[in-house]
Amino acid sequence: MFTRNERSALRDALVAAARADHRIDGAAVTGSAASGAEDGWSDVDLAFGLAEGADQAAVIADWTAAMYERHGAVAHLDVPRGATIYRVFLLASTLQVDIAFAPAAEFGAIAPTFRLLFGTARDVPVAAPPEAAGLVGMGWLYALHARSSIERGRGWQALYMINGLRDQVVALACLQHDLPAWQGRGVDGLPAAVTQPLLGTLVGALDDATLRRAFAVATEALLAEAAHVDPALAERLAGPLRAMTDAGRSGAAGQEPQ
The missing domain is CATH 1.20.120.330 (Nucleotidyltransferases  domain 2)
Known part of the structure; x- marks a missing residue:
């Protein structure tokens, strides 16, 4: 089982890695941590905006390899929304890590739970509730x-x-x-x-x-x-x-x- 400190340390490490990756132009904390509602069971939720011309598939592949090799991922799945890919990881510690890899045009807040860390967020359509x-x-x-x-x-x-x-x-x-x-x-x-x-x-x-x-x-x-x-x-x-x-x-x- 993961601790709050371990979760925070992992999130910080991922954000630092994003800052160092020239293919990523922006990052945001999303989910409960962005709204101050994080508790002991919350996930790590991040959104990355890719630089113009970045190869999305290559970026996702590199980050996926790092999640397995450095951070104890044991499985993952993808949830697409438009051209954005949300890759969801399960870690051996039972921590869930969600990373959205968004093309530059789709990097922005689709819900109120979006706190920009660096880069520029675009105005994008918010996620609609079910009809x-x-x-x-x-x-x-x-x-x-x-x-x-x-x-x-x-x-x-x-x-x-x-x-x-x-x-x-x-x-x-x-x-x-x-x-x-x-x-x-x-x-x-x-x-x-x-x-x-x-x-x-x-x-x-x-x-x-x-x-x-x-x-x-x-x-x-x-x-x-x-x-x-x-x-x-x-x-x-x-x-x-x-x-x-x-x-x-x-x-x-x-x-x-x-």
Whole structure:
């Protein structure tokens, strides 16, 4: 496990290396450290702006080699945004290190958590939150697949779909309360009146009754959040979604009730 001092020392070393790399024209601290919200579990989040004409692939390759050889990286993955590559490293100490390698034109603040260390930041479009209408759509799509999974007796798949349905509800609720909606980042800031009912969506067993109960609760939560986005759409969705949660009592689709 890493310590705060070790994390700070690594961040300082990476910034110093960036200053010494002629292919990097700017650097910024991002994430929780940029907003004064860093705690004992925070990552190292940095953004580097590449010099005009710098070979992005070569820069990333060199920095990746250094992360493995000098700083104990054991794995990494890439998260692209536009032409910027966010390379995410896992260190042996369990520390996560995120480094954005941005072409010069894309080096700038896409969120309030951006503190420039050196160089010039460009005016770039901020990262947009997920669209509420799309979340509602994904919600009813997950609901359809949750229903079919339950009726087919596929408990694990039903669990996956119910969890996906709840994720859309959480994101919608975060948007409604002006909280970060990506990856559940704002969920712990939601009022208890929103989160308490969602406890009923948690699936602790794969028997039919438990799955149907969780599915019904998640469906009602989706309808409640959809009503904030588009009341008319929520009203149109209510009939078919509630019909799906009643399937166990009225007989599965395509079958005559016994």
